Amino acid sequence: LKKQYQFSFDYFQKFLQNNNECIRCTAAFQIVVFGDLIREQKQSINTAIGCGILLDILRTSQIDDAKSAAAECLARLAHMKSGVPQAIIAVNVIDYLCNLFSSSNDTTIGNASVALGFLSHIPEGRRKLLNRCRMEPDIIAFLKVYNCLPGLPPRLSIHLINEWDRYHTLKLPKLRSQQSNIRYFKVLSNSIERLRAAPQTAYAKEQSPSKLINFYLPHIRQKV
Structure with missing residues (x-):
């Protein structure tokens, strides 16, 4: 295939520099998948560029649809056999995906969950995800x-499920979260209800009582 079909990196360059972050996500995903067919650069360089762009969008974008697209692309890359999953785990993709659970978009949360499900089959990803779950148990x-x-086989690693059940049975202490915001999750039978309150300074506590802000997500249709 490599001898018959080759792409120029310049073809992808204009899409990688597009102002539309969703288009950038698609182009970044493609240069990872077609990395071996791009003649100007080594596959490892193309993979690093593509994954770096996806992670930057996931981490810094203010557009929820762009974050959702980045999470979907990472979910597709999460079960490649070329070392890509191990590479993105090494640069804290687990934490970035878990942070998307604060989104008000059900699709964004779903894409992040599916990506984490695939990454849970990799030992290092499973370890990091379990630690994050111990910080925020309702994840x-x-x-x-x-x-x-x-009726379907679980995408989540059975080893992660067993380790979580062991943690829950032994009632091991919750790990202290390093996040700046404290988030509380409660999954209901057909929807997800969350309460989130940012930590207050001592001065703010003296001036006014703490108030919790309610966040409600749309119903999760046909998910449970």
């Missing part, structure tokens, strides 16, 4: 809602 409920559908 595991999101993962099960989207990855353990009735």
Whole structure:
């Protein structure tokens, strides 16, 4: 295939520099997948460029649709056999995907959950995801809602499920979260209700009582 078909990196360059972040996501995904067919650069360089752009969008974008697109592309890359999943795990993709659970977009949460489900089959990804779940225990409920559908084999690693059940049975202490915001999750039978309150300074506590802000997501249709 490499001898018959080759692409020029310049073809992707104009899309990688596009102002539309969703288009940039698609182009970044393509240069990772077609990295071996791009003649100007080594496959490892193309992979690094593509994954770097996806992670930058996931981490810094203010557009929810762009974050959702980046999470979907990472979910597709998460079960490649070329070392890509290990590479993105090494640059903290687990935490970036878990941060998307604060989104008000059900699709964004679903894409992040599916990506994490695939990454949970890699030992290092499973370890990091389990640690994050121990910091915010209800994250595991999101993962099960989207990855353990009735009548279908779970996308979530059975080893992660067993390790979480062991943690839950032994009632091990919750790990202290390093995040700046404290988030509370509660997964209901047909929707997800969340309460989130940012930590207040001592001065703010003296001036006014703490107030929780309610966030409600649309119903998760046909997910449970």
